Amino acid sequence: MAATTGPASRRVSVFPSPQELGPALAQLVLERAAAAGGGGRRFSVGLSGGSLVEILARDLPPAVASAAVSPAGWLLAFCDERLVPPEHPDSTAGAYKAQLLPRLPVPGPRVLTAPPRAAPRRRRRRVFPGEDIPVFDLLVLGVGPDGHTGSLFPGHPLLQEKEKIVAAITDSPKPPPERITLTLPVLNAARMVVFVATGESKAAVLKRILEGDEENPLPAARVQPRSGQLRWFLDESAAKELTIPVEKHSVL
Ligand SMILES: O=C(O)[C@H](O)[C@@H](O)[C@H](O)[C@H](O)COP(=O)(O)O
Numbered sequence: 001m002a003a004t005t006g007p008a009s010r011r012v013s014v015f016p017s018p019q020e021l022g023p024a025l026a027q028l029v030l031e032r033a034a035a036a037g038g039g040g041r042r043f044s045v046g047l048s049g050g051s052l053v054e055i056l057a058r059d060l061p062p063a064v065a066s067a068a069v070s071p072a073g074w075l076l077a078f079c080d081e082r083l084v085p086p087e088h089p090d091s092t093a094g095a096y097k098a099q100l101l102p103r104l105p106v107p108g109p110r111v112l113t114a115p116p117r118a119a120p121r122r123r124r125r126r127v128f129p130g131e132d133i134p135v136f137d138l139l140v141l142g143v144g145p146d147g148h149t150g151s152l153f154p155g156h157p158l159l160q161e162k163e164k165i166v167a168a169i170t171d172s173p174k175p176p177p178e179r180i181t182l183t184l185p186v187l188n189a190a191r192m193v194v195f196v197a198t199g200e201s202k203a204a205v206l207k208r209i210l211e212g213d214e215e216n217p218l219p220a221a222r223v224q225p226r227s228g229q230l231r232w233f234l235d236e237s238a239a240k241e242l243t244i245p246v247e248k249h250s251v252l
Pocket residue numbers: 048049050051052080082141142143144148149150151174
């Protein structure tokens with residue numbers, strides 16, 4: 001049963017805990033990779049930091065292994081990045097390089113690390129030829145208890161950005177203050193966006209994002225892919241205040 005309220009293609013899936021959510025997320029990544037494959041085109045996937053790193057590092061490698069898939073044709077990018085050295089514990093790319101990449105088969109994905117400033121147009125043209133705004137096959141986003149996603153924070157002027165595809169922020173309310181982030185035009189151009197949120201600390205904000213109708217929507221509520229699909233993967237604690245129909249996944 002698919003959840004059908006809200007935007008036409010939005011589906012909200014609820015899992016008992018992150019332990020069940022992780023393998024389902026890994027399957028979704030593989031499905032999207034298979035759908036994108038062929039024609040010499042890379043499967044482009046953007047990942048976020050925070051608790052997602054642990055979930056993907058735990059559940060994606062076994063899924064890749066059991067499906068005997070090669071990630072060599074994948075292009076892995078980051079939805080946002082904290083501007084710290086790669087070896088710093090706050091570095092999102094550093095965390096994926098330490099925890100996920102060594103567990104994937106070799107040759108692994110091509111990894112697009114964030115430039116310290118907005119991406120030069122030439123580089124973007126090489127990676128996403130012919131596209132004015134990069135169209136990712138899949139973006140995996142988190143959401144903070146304040147409703148931020150990527151490094152797009154409530155009330156921040158970056159929410160109005162229309163031109164840049166990657167923007168710098170120097171006053172992030174969540175440390176560290178200096179970050180770069182994909183902008184809303186890129187998030188909303190993706191073929192699929194999946195939000196992942198677990199834990200009780202997200203329950204109240206998820207009710208606002210998924211059921212609210214606010215004049216000034218929270219950043220995560222502004223992610224409505226124009227022609228792509230929008231998925232939400234939640235655990236029961238995060239979903240506990242929701243009254244919209246959801247797709248419940250139980251342990252078999
Ligand atoms: O830089 C970051 O912190 C992330 O990229 C950020 O957008 C994250 O996805 C959310 O804050 C949710 O984080 P948690 O899943 O750890 O709560």
